Amino acid sequence: xxxxxxxxxxxxxxxxxxxxxxxxxxxxxxxxxxxxxxxxxxxxxxxxxxxxxxxxxxxxxxxxxxxxxxxxxxxxxxxxxxxxxxxxxxxxxxxxxxxxxxxxxxxxxxxxxxxxxxxxxxxxxxxxxxxxxxxxxxxxxxxxxxxxxxxxxxxxxxxxxxxxxxxxxxxxxxxxxxxxxxxxxxxxxxxxxxxxxxxxxxxxxxxxxxxxxxxxxxxxxxxxxxxxxxxxxxxxxxxxxxxxxxxxxxxxxxxxxxxxxxxxxxxxxxxxxxxxxxxxxxxxxxxxxxxxxxxxxxxxxxxxxxxxxxxxxxxxxxxxxxxxxxxxxxxxxxxxxxxxxxxxxxxxxxxxxxxxxxxxxxxxxxxxxxxxxxxxxxxxxxxxxxxxxxxxxxxxxxx
Amino acid sequence: xxxxxxxxxxxxxxxxxxxxxxxxxxxxxxxxxxxxxxxxxxxxxxxxxxxxxxxxxxxxxxxxxxxxxxxxxxxxxxxxxxxxxxxxxxxxxxxxxxxxxxxxxxxxxxxxxxxxxxxxxxxxxxxxxxxxxxxxxxxxxxxxxxxxxxxxxxxxxxxxxxxxxxxxxxxxxxxxxxxxxxxxxxxxxxxxxxxxxxxxxxxxxxxxxxxxxxxxxxxxxxxxxxxxxxxxxxxxxxxxxxxxxxxxxxxxxxxxxxxxxxxxxxxxxxxxxxxxxxxxxxxxxxxxxxxxxxxxxxxxxxxxxxxxxxxxxxxxxxxxxxxxxxxxxxxxxxxxxxxxxxxxxxxxxxxxxxxxxxxxxxxxxxxxxxxxxxxxxxxxxxxxxxxxxxxxxxxxxxxxxxxxxxxxxxxxxxxxxxxxxxxxxxxxxxxxxxxxxxxxxxxxxxxxxxxxx
Numbered sequence: 001x002x003x004x005x006x007x008x009x010x011x012x013x014x015x016x017x018x019x020x021x022x023x024x025x026x027x028x029x030x031x032x033x034x035x036x037x038x039x040x041x042x043x044x045x046x047x048x049x050x051x052x053x054x055x056x057x058x059x060x061x062x063x064x065x066x067x068x069x070x071x072x073x074x075x076x077x078x079x080x081x082x083x084x085x086x087x088x089x090x091x092x093x094x095x096x097x098x099x100x101x102x103x104x105x106x107x108x109x110x111x112x113x114x115x116x117x118x119x120x121x122x123x124x125x126x127x128x129x130x131x132x133x134x135x136x137x138x139x140x141x142x143x144x145x146x147x148x149x150x151x152x153x154x155x156x157x158x159x160x161x162x163x164x165x166x167x168x169x170x171x172x173x174x175x176x177x178x179x180x181x182x183x184x185x186x187x188x189x190x191x192x193x194x195x196x197x198x199x200x201x202x203x204x205x206x207x208x209x210x211x212x213x214x215x216x217x218x219x220x221x222x223x224x225x226x227x228x229x230x231x232x233x234x235x236x237x238x239x240x241x242x243x244x245x246x247x248x249x250x251x252x253x254x255x256x257x258x259x260x261x262x263x264x265x266x267x268x269x270x271x272x273x274x275x276x277x278x279x280x281x282x283x284x285x286x287x288x289x290x291x292x293x294x295x296x297x298x299x300x301x302x303x304x305x306x307x308x309x310x311x312x313x314x315x316x317x318x319x320x321x322x323x324x325x326x327x328x329x330x331x332x333x334x335x336x337x338x339x340x341x342x343x344x345x346x347x348x349x350x351x352x353x354x355x356x357x358x359x360x361x362x363x364x365x366x367x368x369x370x371x372x373x374x375x376x377x378x379x380x381x382x383x384x385x386x387x388x389x390x391x392x393x394x395x396x397x398x399x
Numbered sequence: 400x401x402x403x404x405x406x407x408x409x410x411x412x413x414x415x416x417x418x419x420x421x422x423x424x425x426x427x428x429x430x431x432x433x434x435x436x437x438x439x440x441x442x443x444x445x446x447x448x449x450x451x452x453x454x455x456x457x458x459x460x461x462x463x464x465x466x467x468x469x470x471x472x473x474x475x476x477x478x479x480x481x482x483x484x485x486x487x488x489x490x491x492x493x494x495x496x497x498x499x500x501x502x503x504x505x506x507x508x509x510x511x512x513x514x515x516x517x518x519x520x521x522x523x524x525x526x527x528x529x530x531x532x533x534x535x536x537x538x539x540x541x542x543x544x545x546x547x548x549x550x551x552x553x554x555x556x557x558x559x560x561x562x563x564x565x566x567x568x569x570x571x572x573x574x575x576x577x578x579x580x581x582x583x584x585x586x587x588x589x590x591x592x593x594x595x596x597x598x599x600x601x602x603x604x605x606x607x608x609x610x611x612x613x614x615x616x617x618x619x620x621x622x623x624x625x626x627x628x629x630x631x632x633x634x635x636x637x638x639x640x641x642x643x644x645x646x647x648x649x650x651x652x653x654x655x656x657x658x659x660x661x662x663x664x665x666x667x668x669x670x671x672x673x674x675x676x677x678x679x680x681x682x683x684x685x686x687x688x689x690x691x692x693x694x695x696x697x698x699x700x701x702x703x704x705x706x707x708x709x710x711x712x713x714x715x716x717x718x719x720x721x722x723x724x725x726x727x728x729x730x731x732x733x734x735x736x737x738x739x740x741x742x743x744x745x746x747x748x749x750x751x752x753x754x755x756x757x758x759x760x761x762x763x764x765x766x767x768x769x770x771x772x773x774x775x776x777x778x779x780x781x782x783x784x785x786x787x788x789x790x791x792x793x794x795x796x797x798x799x800x801x802x803x804x805x806x807x808x809x810x811x812x813x814x815x816x817x818x819x820x821x822x823x824x825x826x827x828x829x830x831x832x833x834x835x836x837x838x839x840x841x842x843x844x845x846x847x848x849x850x851x852x
Contacts, residue, residue: 033788081784083777083791096791100780119825121627121705124687126679129706131810131845134830141831148834148846174851212677217809217843233847242701246789246823249631257699 002077003027004302005093005106007084007247010039011288012279012295013112014067014076015053019299021074025306029077031084031095031104037071038064039114041288043140046168052289061144063288087111087251091274108274108302111262112295113247115280117162118240120213125237127223130215132234136166139236143173151234155222156180156202157210159187160239160374164196170236171200178232180204181224188239188374210235241284248277258327259283265316265332266341266381267305268298273313276302283329283344286376311336317386322396324348326373333386333393343379345395347371353399355379359390369397401427401564402753404583404592406571406606408435410740411732412598413551414466416558416565418744419596423755426563427590428555429583431570433842434808435555436548436815439600440736442625442676442708444652444662445547446639447481448738451506451514451539452488452649458746459718460509463735465742470545473741476763477553479546480770482657486542486639487522489533489693495643496534502643503537514539528635528696542639544657546769547737548815552805553766554740559804560762566590567808568842574610576725581610596727596747601673601711603719603730616719616730620673621712623665623734626686629701629823632661633771635694649734651686653693658790658818659771660703663690665734676707703789703823710734718743722750764804767796769818786836787829789822797833801840809841 003025006013009032020028036042041049044060051057058066071078079097084104086094093104117135125133132151134142142148152175156166159182170177180197185206187194197204205224212223213235221231243261254263254271261282268276278298279291286294304310313334321328326346333339345355350372357365357379364384371377379395386393405416408430416428430437447467453460474481490496499516506514517538523529525538559565566587573584574595583590599606604614633655642650648667656662663686683705691697710733713719719730720743727747732739768774776782776793783794800807800816807813810820810833819833820826826833834845 033785035784083785083788085791096777096785098780098782098784101778116824116827119823119827121702121825124678124680124683124702124705126683126705127677128675129678131843132847135827137827138830141828142834142846143850146831146835146846147850148831148838149848149850150830150834150846152847212679218847244824246629246631249629 002029002104002106003306004108004110005091005104006030006110006112008032008039008112008114009037009078010112010114010279010291011041011067012114012291013039013110014071015292015295016110016112016278016299017071017076018074019296020303021076023300023303025303027077029079030071031079031082033081033083035080037068037078040137043137043144044165045140045144046165049288053292084247087247087253087275089252089272107306108276110298110302111248111275111277111281112279113244113281115241115243115285117237118242120237122242123237123240125210125213127213128215130213130217130219132219133213134234134236136162136236136238139166140169143169149173149175151175151219153178153232154234154236155230155232156236156238158182158238158240159189159194161189161193163238164189164193166236166238167196167200167202177202179230181208181210182206183209241280243281243284245281256327256331258321259329263331264329265313265334266330266339267301267310267334269313283327283346317390318392320392320394322394324351324397325395328395335386339381339384339386341381343381343395345377345379347373347377347397349373351397353397355395356398357384357393357395359387359393362387364393401425401590401592402755403594403596404429404581404590405596405598407598407600408432408555408565408567409438409440409598409600410436410551410736411600411729411743413555413558414740414744415596415598415729415747416563417554418748420558420561420563421758421761422748422753423757424753426558427592428558428563428565429569429571429585429590430565430567431586432808433568434812435567436551439709439711440547440551441811441815442623442706443547443734443737444654444665445544445656445737446654447543447545448735449511449539449541450509451511452502452644453509453735454717455505455508457717458720459735459739462718462739462742462746464510465745466739469741469745470550477557478765478768479550479553480657480768480773482544482655482770482772484542484544484638484655485538485540486641487517487526488537488539488641488643489522490535490643491533493534498643499535499537506537506539511539511541513541526636526638528694529640530693530695544639544655545737546657549766549769550737551740552816553764556764556766556805557761560764561758565805571606571609579725581725594725594727594751596729598729600732601709603711603728607728607730611723611726615721615728616713618673619712619714620670621710621733622668622670622676622707623710624678624682624686624707625662625664625705626683626690626702627704628661628663628690628697629703630659632697632700633659635696636661640693651689653690657770657772661694661697663687665708673709676709678705678707701823704821704825720746727751767799767816786832787819787822789824790818792817792819794836797836801837806840809843810837810845813837
């Protein structure tokens, strides 16, 4: 029997495994479907990674190697090329391995399967289906892991941080983006990073979307909604991250439609108390450093739980994402005398007003808010008192 | 010198090549695409139909039923999947409800005895996640689901194993029939044969005009767009949910697939282009909404894939099968081709009336198991590594698909043979690995070159 099985060997999963070992948990295993640990940073060939974790700046691959070495040194069991295919009640996992299928049982399971970008299909981008339509993750794997280029002159869609990072990746590997297409009226990434395309001499089409991808075997052009045709040999779809929550969706666990990830309480505990979740699986999308700290924090709760120190999840309080909010994590609060920690939220549209936490008509917390949909919003739960008769609270935005 | 040149490597051409080869004819299959299934056959709804709603007394019905029977006979030897899902024709309005008795009578008249009326309560007992707005239905348990790509692949592999030849990237550019034999001009050189079987699908009429001077029929391409929902949706639905058909089309179907997804489509859009299988956002959104109306649990489910197929409809509704000296046309095989292909092949053999001796002990090659309910490759040890995590495609499967008697000719062919890249992430994780593994295999490679440092 394994004490804790961590599914996913990226920053959150490795941080959790390290923290569990540091707390003296004996058998901690990371189950990773790829051939090496590290997760997404493995193919992010650029800094800055690792500043908070290691006090130094690394490129993604170097950071991934460092994490992997730490896990090994800490005595974590590392099961590579092991694909978890099913989550069963109570911490029983169906796992595919190159030696044949097996079942893994663990006292607790931490889901840390990360996030990925929305593919073309999920964005409903119409037109023909030629080669050369990719996400940034795939582009990075082409250039950093395989030494290949999937296109030479792509149109890049999106101006989230990852889109700008994609421009840098392209420029560093002889790929020349012909244009950036952004649905909004300004860059999503914060100033001054949004200036990057202009600095690189790449035209940006704001308020613009691809109506149609054209081409035969390979992309030949894209038609924008305003009628502009851009000749190109690829389309790079960046950002619009989605939690990689397929395992949870296919299982008995409750999945939150707003965040796209499993519903958790303030300890990262899922609807089945044998399961916890951490990292970008919880919500799109945070940095590797954030995921690392979150993995470690939730691992601490798992260690507490194994020692009998977590309050029962019975009779918890539902947290509803109300008006103006896309999601609130955690989605459930276990009743305790003193709430601690942070609520993570995202808004639906640019907003300036007040963020409220209410139980019926009673205002539990209220703070000023001015933010945009892609930005991190945090609410400190310290001091929030939930009346004992209340079974749900609503978080929303008011003027 | 071949007895027969089958022109077109769609599902019909593959089935015809198999039938004629097994009957002892020397067969060459000519396909202008880089791989088989490059045209109409790559996009369909993957249903094995009973023919319950086919035109009574038609050749289409006869071929569908013969094809259905033969598929069930041969599928285990070729290791082809069958998901015995059953179908329910659901009426969502009084007007549609009034048509159900006629549909049932037609089913019985077509020899599909296993078909009966079901009440909303019975439908919901079978499909509890369906919208409760339906007013009634006709249940046809014999409607099944199959793998639309492995089936034709198995047919053509059996033809190959028993002596047929397949030439891909080979377009017929002309031909002369003289003294009982053809000399076909193709993009890869001349081909001599006794009979041409026109299985050219969307180009059936142009091929006929090219070879015989004039075409007896005109292809009217009809595009159908589809939306594929994530595997998490599969547990919402067991049966194929068919609409009450209109005069023009079978309408939008909501169906599970053997790969464990839920498929919604097709549309029926007349267009001039025979190659433009483009999708558009408004239609895809409409399909997703339509699917969600019928199966409300689809709300919030991820969309795994979007695609369109083009059906080779003609100016008339029926199949356009005709024979002339040295020539058989199997034209206008619109939307029932996957079911009817084996039956059409039998029919074509009947028209050909060859005197060859059938192959005594034919070889039965087996295709990889890609259906979710089957024993997938990853379940057997020694598969190497999983390359496509969404569809659990192994490196052993990829390597096999890139080798063998009919290796994948392009990325689409690799996807159809292995499922790689067809899952929810659409290649986010595996595309670069596939580029590496398939390097040198395709005329249209995934990578355009090396990445400069």
